[in-house]
Amino acid sequence: MINVSDLLYEICEDELVYEPDCELIESGLLDSYAMIELFSALEDGGVYLQPTRIDRSLLKTPAGIQKLVDDYGK
Secondary structure, eight states: OOOHHHHHHHHHOOGGGGSTTOOTTTTTSSOHHHHHHHHHHHHHTTOOOOGGGSOGGGGSSHHHHHHHHHHHTO
């Protein structure tokens, strides 16, 4: 199982990503480059998300991204 917070920590290097409701985009932790890194790391883990086909509001928090991973990783 992929732990999104651990991936986000590797990418963002900030412990705030361990707070499930941390506003990743508003806080500046997850910019466009970091988002590409995240999607790449998820693909390496076998989770393929198509950005044009997902609810973008779920990309705002670690909990939302974990939900996407759990739903698509089945």
